[in-house]
């Protein structure tokens with residue numbers, strides 16, 4: 258279904274209203290070797306806000322704090338801070354050798370938040386994400402600290418990014434049972450070439466009142482269609498090739514096969530691979546807002562245009578099929594054939610449409 262940036266929707270079970278596309282600012286700054294310079298980042302920010310967008314995402318990690326600094330300056334210069342929903346993240350370490358300057362614990366959360374507020378030139382963030390699970394910190398410590406920062410007014414809402422589904426479920430259930438601040442959103446990697454979260458995270462989020470905001474919707478640019486098998490193309494994935502970060506390993510046979518179908522659909526629809534990939538994701542159940550990234554204003558305009566592309570059912574089915582996850586246990590048992598053994602062959606429709 259087509260929409261515009263002003264078609265606001267509530268983020269999870271909350272009163273926070275966000276645009277269907279969020280401006281990701283991981284590309285604000287060039288120190289990582291693949292971002293945008295100050296003037297270009299400024300143009301990206303302005304174009305998004307002028308187009309009606311109200312949701313911006315950053316992290317203390319991004320470009321060593323430069324992303325937050327730029328975003329803070331741009332918001333202050335344009336006097337738009339209060340009309341925007343500003344999201345930032347904590348977890349990654351800021352001081353080599355000091356384990357308490359990273360992770361999910363109370364000491365690091367409070368340290369990181371102070372730094373983010375300073376760099377963003379604001380006295381509150383609308384959404385604070387736990388960036389990545391640290392394996393060690395007990396869930397109740399995270400929840401109590403979330404609760405404290407929300408009650409203090411420095412944070413409006415809290416969310417989780419790269420975490421196991423069981424951990425998200427444990428946190429939310431504890432929050433409900435203990436009357437602590439609830440999680441309103443999940444930020445996972447999710448795109449046509451990375452659908453693993455459909456197994457556990459998405460059903461869990463739907464049942465827990467948690468909205469989903471996918472990151473790397475174009476698989477770091479792979480799904481824009483600019484990369485060609487066997488050729489060298491300028492772009493992030495080329496720059497970071499061999500870095501060892503699994504997020505950037507996108508040149509697999511399976512992914513090239515998916516891209517072939519994306520290209521086919523784009524040609525048929527008189528559109529582009531980037532728009533088709535974003536439109537497919539926009540229509541996935543549970544997705545509230547997609548975090549888009551760009552290093553150039555033309556890329557941003559191209560990606561914003563995805564909101565007005567409508568895919569046919571047949572095109573969506575073709576994309577679903579080529580990118581489907583392989584069968585795995587126990588999920589293979591929950592399809593119609595095996596369920597018939599539970600219902601005695603009778604067709605049952607649940608209140609939630611399943």
Ligand SMILES: NC(=O)c1ccc[n+]([C@@H]2O[C@H](COP(=O)([O-])OP(=O)(O)OC[C@H]3O[C@@H](n4cnc5c(N)ncnc54)[C@H](OP(=O)(O)O)[C@@H]3O)[C@@H](O)[C@H]2O)c1
Nearest residue numbers: 281282283472473474475476477478481492493548550551
């Ligand atoms: N929570 C997490 O762990 C996590 C991780 C990653 C990202 N994020 C968030 O998600 C946001 C978006 O992620 P992402 O930047 O990886 O998104 P993405 O859309 O998958 O990749 C964006 C990159 O792809 C290329 N690109 C985008 N549109 C294009 C187009 N139309 N034509 C050609 N190339 C295009 C550009 O890179 P080049 O020009 O350099 O090729 C651009 O910087 C980030 O800013 C951040 O806020 C979160």
